[in-house]
Amino acid sequence: AQVFQAEFIKSSVRTEDCPSDGLPEFALVGRSNVGKSSLLNSIVRRKKLALTSKKPGKTQCINHFKVNDSWYLVDLPGYGYASAPQELRTDWNKFTKDYFLNRSTLVSVFLLIDASIPAKKIDLEYASWLGQNQVPMTLIFTKCDKRKKKKNGGKRPEENVNEFQELIRDFFETAPPWIMTSGVTNQGRDEMLLHMAQLRNY
Ligand code: GTP
Ligand code: MG
Numbered sequence: 001a002q003v004f005q006a007e008f009i010k011s012s013v014r015t016e017d018c019p020s021d022g023l024p025e026f027a028l029v030g031r032s033n034v035g036k037s038s039l040l041n042s043i044v045r046r047k048k049l050a051l052t053s054k055k056p057g058k059t060q061c062i063n064h065f066k067v068n069d070s071w072y073l074v075d076l077p078g079y080g081y082a083s084a085p086q087e088l089r090t091d092w093n094k095f096t097k098d099y100f101l102n103r104s105t106l107v108s109v110f111l112l113i114d115a116s117i118p119a120k121k122i123d124l125e126y127a128s129w130l131g132q133n134q135v136p137m138t139l140i141f142t143k144c145d146k147r148k149k150k151k152n153g154g155k156r157p158e159e160n161v162n163e164f165q166e167l168i169r170d171f172f173e174t175a176p177p178w179i180m181t182s183g184v185t186n187q188g189r190d191e192m193l194l195h196m197a198q199l200r201n202y
Contacts (some may be wrong), residue, residue: 001193006044011061025072030112032078038183115157116146131171139178
């Protein structure tokens, strides 16, 4: 699985406005600052395809990036940005939920979880909602290159990853697939590409 081409296609505010060519897609979601844009850039090996400078909590769009002219990576607004107004913070309840439930070409939601810190309540809530609604999802652990730090709970990424999976176990009938990644070292890049190729070929 290789990426030889990637291009930004469009930003949509409603599910109905998303591209209608029927190509399969994978959506990246996660807390603000979890590393969504960095991961997207790492997958397509382009430093700046997805803007890492966008103001967190402000993006209210579904951004479609077409890869190899045959599938999409979708960048969604980050959630849980503490300083955003309440109505923006809870906005995923509206159009992101609608997108998850009604986008027929959505193959899997990639829920990004920061592996350098302990599980956050909002991430557990998000995973719970996806599980309850049987939205197909893959757990993508980010920042796995980071060393353990006392101020971050003093655990290694592997330990945080295991704990997170333990905490969400009851939300799913079968445990979702998971991949450990880093936008810095490109760890997990090939595994993600292979995973997406396998899901597309179902
Ligand atoms: P928003 O768009 O604000 O929701 O954030 P985002 O999820 O797109 O995160 P972004 O990719 O902008 O990265 C946020 C910060 O984390 C930046 O300072 C990145 O350099 C850093 N970062 C992202 N991925 C990694 C990673 O894998 N390892 C390390 N060490 N830092 C990372
Ligand atoms: Mg971003």
